[in-house]
Amino acid sequence: MAAAKKKPAARRLARPARMRHIIIGAGPAGVIAAETLRKLDPNAGVTIIGDEREPPYSRMALPYYLSRKINEAGTHLRKTPRHFKKLGIDVRRDRVTAVDARNRQVKLAGGGSLTYDKLLIATGSSPVSPPIPGMDLPGIHPCWTLADARHIAKHARPGAKVVLMGAGFIGCIILEALARRGVQLTVVEMANRMVPRMMNTTAGGLIKQWCLDKGVRVHTSTKVTAIEKGPDGRGLRVRLDNGTVLPADLIISATGVRPNIGFLKGSGIKTDHGVLINRNMQTSNPHVFAAGDVAQGLDFSTGEYSVQAIQPTAADHGLLAARNMAGHKGAVHRGSVNMNVLDTIGLVSSSFGQWMGATGGDSAELCDRNRFKYLNLQFKDDVLVGATSLGLTDHIGVLRGLIQTRTRLGEWKEKLKHDPTRIMEAYLANTQAVGFNAGMI
Amino acid sequence: MAWTRNVMRVNLTKGTIKREPLNMEWAMEYLGQRGLATKYFVEEVDPKVDPLSPENKMIMTTGPLTGTMASTGGRYSVVTKGPLTGAIACSNSGGFIGAEIKSAGWDMIIFEGRSKKPVYLYVENDRAELLDARDLWGKSVWDTDHELHKRHQDPLIRVAAVGRAAEKGCLYAAIVNDLHRAAGRSGVGTVMASKNLKAVVVRGTRGVGNIRDPKAFMKAVNAGKKVLHDNAVTGAGLPKYGTQVLMNVINEIGASPTRNMREVQFEGASKISGEAMHEIRKSDGKANLVTNAACFGCTIACGRISVIDKNHYTVVNSPKYWGASGGLEYEAAWALGNDTGVDDLDALTYANFLCNEDGIDPISFGSTVAAAMELYETGAITKKDTGGIDLKFGSAEALTKITELTCRGEGFGKIIGLGSRRLCEKYGHPELSMTVKSQEFPAYDPRGIQGMGLAYATSNRGACHLRGYTVASEVMGIPEKTDPLTTDGKPALVKAFQDATAVVDSTGLCVFTTFAWTLNDIQPQIAAACEGDWSMEKLHEVGERIWNMERMFNNAAGFTARDDTLPRRLLTEPARTGPARGKANMLDKMLPEYYRLRGWTPEGTPTKETRARLGL
Amino acid sequence: MLRALKIEPEKCTGCLQCEMACSYENEQVFNPSKSRIRIFNFHDEGRFAPYTCTQCAEAWCLHSCPVEAIVINPKTGAKEVIEDVCVGCKVCTIACPFGTVNYNHDSGKVIKCDLCGGNPACAEACPTAAITYVDIDQTGLDRMRAHAQKTLPQSAQAA
Numbered sequence A: 001m002a003a004a005k006k007k008p009a010a011r012r013l014a015r016p017a018r019m020r021h022i023i024i025g026a027g028p029a030g031v032i033a034a035e036t037l038r039k040l041d042p043n044a045g046v047t048i049i050g051d052e053r054e055p056p057y058s059r060m061a062l063p064y065y066l067s068r069k070i071n072e073a074g075t076h077l078r079k080t081p082r083h084f085k086k087l088g089i090d091v092r093r094d095r096v097t098a099v100d101a102r103n104r105q106v107k108l109a110g111g112g113s114l115t116y117d118k119l120l121i122a123t124g125s126s127p128v129s130p131p132i133p134g135m136d137l138p139g140i141h142p143c144w145t146l147a148d149a150r151h152i153a154k155h156a157r158p159g160a161k162v163v164l165m166g167a168g169f170i171g172c173i174i175l176e177a178l179a180r181r182g183v184q185l186t187v188v189e190m191a192n193r194m195v196p197r198m199m200n201t202t203a204g205g206l207i208k209q210w211c212l213d214k215g216v217r218v219h220t221s222t223k224v225t226a227i228e229k230g231p232d233g234r235g236l237r238v239r240l241d242n243g244t245v246l247p248a249d250l251i252i253s254a255t256g257v258r259p260n261i262g263f264l265k266g267s268g269i270k271t272d273h274g275v276l277i278n279r280n281m282q283t284s285n286p287h288v289f290a291a292g293d294v295a296q297g298l299d300f301s302t303g304e305y306s307v308q309a310i311q312p313t314a315a316d317h318g319l320l321a322a323r324n325m326a327g328h329k330g331a332v333h334r335g336s337v338n339m340n341v342l343d344t345i346g347l348v349s350s351s352f353g354q355w356m357g358a359t360g361g362d363s364a365e366l367c368d369r370n371r372f373k374y375l376n377l378q379f380k381d382d383v384l385v386g387a388t389s390l391g392l393t394d395h396i397g398v399l400r401g402l403i404q405t406r407t408r409l410g411e412w413k414e415k416l417k418h419d420p421t422r423i424m425e426a427y428l429a430n431t432q433a434v435g436f437n438a439g440m441i
Numbered sequence B: 001m002a003w004t005r006n007v008m009r010v011n012l013t014k015g016t017i018k019r020e021p022l023n024m025e026w027a028m029e030y031l032g033q034r035g036l037a038t039k040y041f042v043e044e045v046d047p048k049v050d051p052l053s054p055e056n057k058m059i060m061t062t063g064p065l066t067g068t069m070a071s072t073g074g075r076y077s078v079v080t081k082g083p084l085t086g087a088i089a090c091s092n093s094g095g096f097i098g099a100e101i102k103s104a105g106w107d108m109i110i111f112e113g114r115s116k117k118p119v120y121l122y123v124e125n126d127r128a129e130l131l132d133a134r135d136l137w138g139k140s141v142w143d144t145d146h147e148l149h150k151r152h153q154d155p156l157i158r159v160a161a162v163g164r165a166a167e168k169g170c171l172y173a174a175i176v177n178d179l180h181r182a183a184g185r186s187g188v189g190t191v192m193a194s195k196n197l198k199a200v201v202v203r204g205t206r207g208v209g210n211i212r213d214p215k216a217f218m219k220a221v222n223a224g225k226k227v228l229h230d231n232a233v234t235g236a237g238l239p240k241y242g243t244q245v246l247m248n249v250i251n252e253i254g255a256s257p258t259r260n261m262r263e264v265q266f267e268g269a270s271k272i273s274g275e276a277m278h279e280i281r282k283s284d285g286k287a288n289l290v291t292n293a294a295c296f297g298c299t300i301a302c303g304r305i306s307v308i309d310k311n312h313y314t315v316v317n318s319p320k321y322w323g324a325s326g327g328l329e330y331e332a333a334w335a336l337g338n339d340t341g342v343d344d345l346d347a348l349t350y351a352n353f354l355c356n357e358d359g360i361d362p363i364s365f366g367s368t369v370a371a372a373m374e375l376y377e378t379g380a381i382t383k384k385d386t387g388g389i390d391l392k393f394g395s396a397e398a399l400t401k402i403t404e405l406t407c408r409g410e411g412f413g414k415i416i417g418l419g420s421r422r423l424c425e426k427y428g429h430p431e432l433s434m435t436v437k438s439q440e441f442p443a444y445d446p447r448g449i450q451g452m453g454l455a456y457a458t459s460n461r462g463a464c465h466l467r468g469y470t471v472a473s474e475v476m477g478i479p480e481k482t483d484p485l486t487t488d489g490k491p492a493l494v495k496a497f498q499d500a501t502a503v504v505d506s507t508g509l510c511v512f513t514t515f516a517w518t519l520n521d522i523q524p525q526i527a528a529a530c531e532g533d534w535s536m537e538k539l540h541e542v543g544e545r546i547w548n549m550e551r552m553f554n555n556a557a558g559f560t561a562r563d564d565t566l567p568r569r570l571l572t573e574p575a576r577t578g579p580a581r582g583k584a585n586m587l588d589k590m591l592p593e594y595y596r597l598r599g600w601t602p603e604g605t606p607t608k609e610t611r612a613r614l615g616l
Numbered sequence C: 001m002l003r004a005l006k007i008e009p010e011k012c013t014g015c016l017q018c019e020m021a022c023s024y025e026n027e028q029v030f031n032p033s034k035s036r037i038r039i040f041n042f043h044d045e046g047r048f049a050p051y052t053c054t055q056c057a058e059a060w061c062l063h064s065c066p067v068e069a070i071v072i073n074p075k076t077g078a079k080e081v082i083e084d085v086c087v088g089c090k091v092c093t094i095a096c097p098f099g100t101v102n103y104n105h106d107s108g109k110v111i112k113c114d115l116c117g118g119n120p121a122c123a124e125a126c127p128t129a130a131i132t133y134v135d136i137d138q139t140g141l142d143r144m145r146a147h148a149q150k151t152l153p154q155s156a157q158a159a
């Protein structure tokens, strides 16, 4: 900067043509990417195209909108008025229908097209509707968008009979919000426990027991076979494969999501489950990048490329994609740790990395069923590779820290196997300067 | 208001736990902790009660400043009737559990009755339950502490527990909290074990608030911290050497009781002193002392954390003791060292670790071993009694062996666990027991520090330095210097120290602050924190009230003026070396005047006028 | 010149004055369990470690926040939680690889060190100067920073 100031002429000469960055999707991945691009290149053109009606908002905040902790504005990703304008980021409400990679253009549903130098696909994912008869009846909603949340808020009145299909991670978060609204809640989950993809049988079972104790009905290992209109034409009925029929005023479907990649058909950009990217967040087309729920990025723990569909990964991706789009060659992805934290009616749980264990690894576990406390650490050699906890909220970030730095625990591994609650000590002993008292003596 | 105003009442017989509002009328008269809990105790318990029966109660109590930022404000006390003495017992401890109890929202926990099977109390803020401790019974304090931390999956729970010695009936068993802080004296741990209560586990996350005038409080706290920091003892001596700063000093003035108090100077003192703990050992190139450490909120940090040389005979085959743990404080170093004639620093450290691990009072234990050694020397005890231990003065091996046995309640250790008076009576030499009201002496010889003779003789919990520490004045000149070899003015001095200490013990603060603080430094902190009138005048009155209340309990329990005395040795066998050479303690010159100053009859009971004046 | 907390664990005695000062400053009660700075006790080694947020440049907490409830105070450089905006989702508590953002059950929000707006109560309360507030290049944060770099999901040179 200092040098540039001294030689304005030279700088002008060296300045490259103004870059045009286009970002599809105004979720966290897209917004973080846009802001980072702006920081890295004050002159570039940065445009976000999002198809939702609202200003860029956060899906993650929807449960707190439902539980009335915040209003709609509280869900917005940025709170400063005219935030994007001030940064010179052009946020457009439109829908990209196709990508013409050869001509570096995106086609808009509203008509016309835009040309890019670099393109970021950050279109997130959408809920999938399970193939169940009656899923198209009114009164069945996913809980994915702010529009969905408004519908749910309208119908989930105190005392209303609500059936929640799916007790995965998202389902469980919504469960908390619904319980706070005072509805009569029943949860139906196909797997044998709650949050099956984040918790093992013990932990998932404890969360189920916790919900039962709090007055939520929970059916695990149970499928919804059909949804019908209520007997008098009002309300709905949910048929379960165990023979139970549940009356419902509202059904919320949280049975999984799928990356939004349909519009890429014919673009030549390679997709699998999501958009395939390399460690520079680059797709098969060097001018096109992908980030967030739509991207099949590097998983830190497994070394494989997968869709993680979590907020911290979307943020990491967005940041890193922008650095690469701005030409920072060294910005190589080291992989994101899959991790979640969940509050189920006051029971806080978390899981990290290979919580299910690594082949050839070993583990430490403590379980107190009476007090809903659980801690499970997974090791490979003397490195922490995964963890699960229930009822632990202090310093849990170090679990991520230890996993992602691949810190060798040395003698601390045995100590942790003996007493896993000493995790914070193990972390500090291996990463921080912890001194003997030389001050007074 | 500083008090939480909540009292937890745990009936172990019935297995019930109830919340009661704190009696604020009493709080205004007795402040908290020692004073207030003793008031509850004397109101509820028959003085004649058998200390180990279900009818005895045990109160764990905090003070109004416990859990606040006042320096050293982390203390709690255990009030009960002591099995060693049969007198009122009030043992004070630091560490962290006191503040935790307060932070969980409780001023005190009253235990009554006796559980049918071993239990522990688990407190998490409002929630309290009695949980099965059958699997913990038979475990040491250390093992119990580790197991409970694991079981509750919480590194921040605080544990106070009794060890095997208490379970086996050792009469001076301690309640150990935070691994090596202890409510150590008079056998309060024995009472806890007699109730089948293995441990108290606490987690408090509510914090301590309700300070009457927060601004004034922080000002007073900071002023207090500054005084402690600037003072040579609390700001430099104690952090550097701990209470062990006294080892050489007291030895030099000829007041270091040695070999069951036969002598007043110990030739090995410098080898086991605070200075020695700093010295690099030749054997492993390390010092005994690893660091100083603080209790909750304490800006002095006198605590010792030590390591034993891994090759020392005591631990060479026991890696369990290779880590750092609570090291020697002066009283322990003296009792285990000077009084038994042992000068092996690591052996003493090991014995001290064991005292913590299984919860026994090292003062009473060391003194009892000293008496046993003298009995052994005279032939009253033989190897047949000791199970083959060659119980000679100066034998580190004998000391550490007998420590292991006593801590586990095995073999001759069971007899040692009865304390010096019962031991000496059993073997026909009651005169060799260095005790007052059946409690063993601490580390200040009343022949070299005359005032301490009166303090011991009149202490409400038997021989004890912490009921009136005139050493401060007689040796260190705090708050002003008096001559340790004369009795002039000592009755008034003892009374003043006893009353002031009763106040300090009722606040939640540590008595060690009084090396630098007087009540004038403490009063603004109490006044800013607590509702009510807490003038200096009021505090003096509260101290005197507490002292007399305790005395009246003891009188009703059967103690009389005849019990306000010292062992014959200290009254008739003059010191043979040092500045006090030729002097015995001159208790009879002090006691009558002390009674007069106290407003007691010549029989040692508070007069009607005194009782009326103090509202007793 | 920005300032930072300099921590010299070798001077710490484990007294928790800092924890009380912190909780009193932020919560108006003496409550170590709500302190933003914590003392860890390595009992078997006789060591203590005061530990809190270093206000790291990567600001994992800030980036992971879905509602922009964590912002940088331009005066101090501290990453501060705006209580009114925080929804209590706890994602920052798992995102911070240093474990220095904690969830407060009572408020339903997260808490972390904010340097008390430039006058850290912990440093003021520490009786042994184990915690001081000094110019940033004196803190010896390099070690922690180096550690942070390792955690970065991308390479070090990106900025």
Ligand SMILES: Cc1cc2nc3c(=O)[nH]c(=O)nc-3n(C[C@H](O)[C@H](O)[C@H](O)COP(=O)(O)OP(=O)(O)OC[C@H]3O[C@@H](n4cnc5c(N)ncnc54)[C@H](O)[C@@H]3O)c2cc1C
Residues within 6 Å of the ligand: A024, A025, A026, A027, A028, A029, A030, A049, A050, A051, A052, A058, A059, A060, A061, A062, A063, A094, A095, A096, A097, A122, A123, A124, A125, A143, A144, A145, A170, A173, A174, A260, A263, A291, A292, A293, A294, A309, A310, A311, A312, A314, A340, A341, C089, C091
């Ligand atoms: C109720 C709920 C709770 C959650 N809780 C958590 C949690 O606690 N922790 C956690 O880690 N994660 C949570 N998540 C997941 C988290 O919200 C997502 O991982 C995150 O939003 C992904 O960000 P993104 O930017 O990749 O995608 P999104 O946030 O989905 O944003 C993508 C945007 O692109 C738009 N778009 C799609 N296609 C097009 C197109 N063709 N043209 C224009 N725009 C398009 C979409 O409409 C959307 O607005 C939760 C999600 C939900 C729904």
